[in-house]
Amino acid sequence: MSxxxxxxxxxxxxxxxxxxxxxxxxxxxxxxxGHEHLTGPQGLLRSLVASSLRSVIFHGPxxxxxxxxxxxxxxxxxxxxxALSAIDIGVKEIRQEAERAKxxxxxxxxxxxxxxxEIHRLNRSQQDVLLPFVEDGTFVLxxxxxxxxxxxxxxxxxxxxxxxxLKTLKVEAIVQILERAWAxxxxxWHEGAIDDxxxxxxxxxxxxDARLALSTLEHMALLADTVPTNVLxxxxxxxxxxxxxxxxxxxxxxxxxxxSAFIKSMRGSDPxxxxxxxxxxxxxxxxxxxxxxxxLVHAAEDVGxxxxxxxxxxxxxxxxxxxxxxxxxxxxxAQAVLYIASAPKSNSVVTALAELDSALERWPQAAVPSYLRxxxxxxxxxxxxxxxxxxxxxMHYVDQAYLPxxxxxxxxxxxxxxxxxxxxxQKLAALRQGRHNI
Numbered sequence: 001m002s003x004x005x006x007x008x009x010x011x012x013x014x015x016x017x018x019x020x021x022x023x024x025x026x027x028x029x030x031x032x033x034g035h036e037h038l039t040g041p042q043g044l045l046r047s048l049v050a051s052s053l054r055s056v057i058f059h060g061p062x063x064x065x066x067x068x069x070x071x072x073x074x075x076x077x078x079x080x081x082x083a084l085s086a087i088d089i090g091v092k093e094i095r096q097e098a099e100r101a102k103x104x105x106x107x108x109x110x111x112x113x114x115x116x117x118e119i120h121r122l123n124r125s126q127q128d129v130l131l132p133f134v135e136d137g138t139f140v141l142x143x144x145x146x147x148x149x150x151x152x153x154x155x156x157x158x159x160x161x162x163x164x165x166l167k168t169l170k171v172e173a174i175v176q177i178l179e180r181a182w183a184x185x186x187x188x189w190h191e192g193a194i195d196d197x198x199x200x201x202x203x204x205x206x207x208x209d210a211r212l213a214l215s216t217l218e219h220m221a222l223l224a225d226t227v228p229t230n231v232l233x234x235x236x237x238x239x240x241x242x243x244x245x246x247x248x249x250x251x252x253x254x255x256x257x258x259x260s261a262f263i264k265s266m267r268g269s270d271p272x273x274x275x276x277x278x279x280x281x282x283x284x285x286x287x288x289x290x291x292x293x294x295x296l297v298h299a300a301e302d303v304g305x306x307x308x309x310x311x312x313x314x315x316x317x318x319x320x321x322x323x324x325x326x327x328x329x330x331x332x333x334a335q336a337v338l339y340i341a342s343a344p345k346s347n348s349v350v351t352a353l354a355e356l357d358s359a360l361e362r363w364p365q366a367a368v369p370s371y372l373r374x375x376x377x378x379x380x381x382x383x384x385x386x387x388x389x390x391x392x393x394x395m396h397y398v399d400q401a402y403l404p405x406x407x408x409x410x411x412x413x414x415x416x417x418x419x420x421x422x423x424x425x426q427k428l429a430a431l432r433q434g435r436h437n438i
Contacts, residue, residue, distance in 0.1 A: 020188055020218035021211040024181050025068050027075065032065060033180070034173030034210070035166060044164065045069065053077045053111070055134045055141040057119065057158070059149045060166030061254070063209030066144035067117060069166075073142065074113035080104055082114045082139075086121035091129050101139040112139040119143030120152035127154045134160045146254070168208030175203045177210050178217060189221045192230035198237055205241050216240050255286065263294060267302045271341035278337050288326055288333065292318045295336050306346035306419035313339045344419030355412040366404045397431050 026032050029039040029046060038045045048054060053073060058066040067083075074081040082097050101112035116122070122130075134141045134157070141161065145152065149163060169177075178199040185192065206212040219240045220232045262277035281291050296314045303310035317336035321329040371387040388398045403410055415425035 019215060020181065021214040023188055024184065024214065025071070027072065029072055029076070032069070032072070033176050034169040035065065035069075038069075038164065038166075044162075045073065048073065048162075049076045053079065053113070053140050055161040056164055057141075057143040057145065057149055057153065057161045058164050058166055059145045059147070061168050061208060062146055063206075063211035063213075064166040064169055065210065066166060067115070070113065070115045070142040070144065074115070077111070077113075079111040079113045079140065082112060084114065084116050086116055086118045086126075089116075089122075089126075091126055094126065094129050094133075098133045098138050101133070105138075111137075113142055114139045115142045115144070117144050118146075120145040120147040120149070124154060127157050131156055131160065169210055170208070171200065171203040174206060174208065174210060174213050175199045178202060178213055181214055181217060185221075188218070190230070192221075192224070192232060194232045195234045198232060198234055201234055202237055202241070255284075258284070258286075259294065262291075263298060266295075266298050266337065266341045267345065269341055269345060271338045274337050274341040275334060278334065282326070282330065288321055288329065292321055292333065295333070295340065299336070299340050301350055302345055302347060303340055303343045304346045304349040305421040305424060306344040306416060308420070310340050310343050344421075346416040346418045346421050348414060348416050348421065352413040355414075359407070359410060359412060363404075363407055366407060369401065369404060371400075372402065395431070 029043075029049070032039045035043075037043060040046070048056075056070075056073070058069060060066065071081060073079075080101075082100070084093065084097070097112075097114050101114070104110050104112055119127075130141060133139055143153075143161070149158060181188075182194065182199075202213055202216055206216065216237065217232075220236050223236055223239065224230065224232055258277055258281050262274060262281060265273035265277055278291065282288060292314075296311070296318060299310040299314035314336045317329070317332040320332035323329075369385075371385045385400075388400050390396050390398050392398075401408065415421050415428065417425060
């Protein structure tokens with residue numbers, strides 16, 4: 001098996017400067033680790049190579065091999081490979097590649113694979129320019145994105161491409177990749193040794209990103225040479241990983257996935273998970289005010305009246321963040337996270353608002369009963385009902401209607417039986433039944 005893509009071009013100076021992840025990039029489907037369902041004997045990519053290559057959009061996390069697979073598909077189908085980045089191109093560059101692809105067909109009878117990295121960054125008009133060239137086979141488009149393609153890519157383009165998801169690589173696959181790199185260490189480093197369990201520790205901490213795993217290994221080797229030592233230790237790995245493993249795109253799917261996990265862990269009463277995802281968000285560079293806004297909302301949405309102090313604690317954490325900033329504000333922020341996650345839960349406020357919206361649609365202009373109107377209004381006629389002041393009655397409650405007659409019996413608020421809201425529910429039920437001894 002060979003992993004040296006520079007051998008074909010003979011560009012050894014470029015090879016010497018290239019990152020390890022590039023140097024060891026697989027060249028065939030047989031060399032790919034971690035996507036056996038796609039690259040195995042019955043895999044979809046095998047059938048594409050064996051039959052007719054079609055336009056494909058790979059989507060999945062960073063470091064799962066999207067670019068590598070695109071190059072392999074082009075190489076194994078003997079197609080020219082044009083690599084573009086959506087950050088740098090526009091309509092002009094796309095049309096230029098289409099003209100080059102047409103020339104290859106006419107002069108050599110060979111096809112072209114146009115690979116567009118971060119294809120989700122193309123705007124709508126740029127994506128539309130691709131359509132006729134993909135439609136008539138001028139070139140085979142292979143796009144790569146870490147975003148949700150159903151959100152970021154035009155449906156017209158999606159309908160012309162196979163959509164293939166690359167899952168996060170498992171720990172075992174990352175370990176295999178590192179072991180393969182280590183077996184070839186004489187080609188990129190020199191003879192050396194490693195601590196037991198080092199590869200497994202790296203694999204557990206890179207989040208399924210093979211490129212990050214190989215970059216970590218390479219960085220460790222460079223640091224080892226400065227010591228100098230020929231032993232890559234776990235402590236050395238800790239130094240390298242400390243500053244890189246928590247990064248995530250603050251505008252991408254990873255950011256929203258972490259946020260979703262954080263919110264659902266608080267709602268699900270798992271303080272350990274909630275604190276972990278909270279930590280991941282901050283360590284990855286997320287604006288702490290964004291995190292605090294989520295905490296504030298869910299103190300009311302998920303805890304609500306089951307423990308009204310949750311919102312007070314969350315507001316106090318916001319004040320602390322504004323007053324002292326990070327890193328000190330992590331403490332009150334974490335306190336709020338743990339309070340919300342471990343508090344009794346009730347979404348009665350949210351469900352009451354949903355009921356309210358329905359009521360507003362049904363009765364958009366209901367009249368205010370005469371005895372509830374502003375005191376300057378004098379009701380007409382001796383039989384008109386008068387407003388009864390609740391504080392003049394036992395338990396500061398009097399049974400009178402506060403809604404128009406046509407809305408009698410309306411119930412928007414349905415208290416839960418959780419925490420302090422249980423007492424509220426019992427109190428309301430007793431008052432409505434004429435019992436004032438609770």
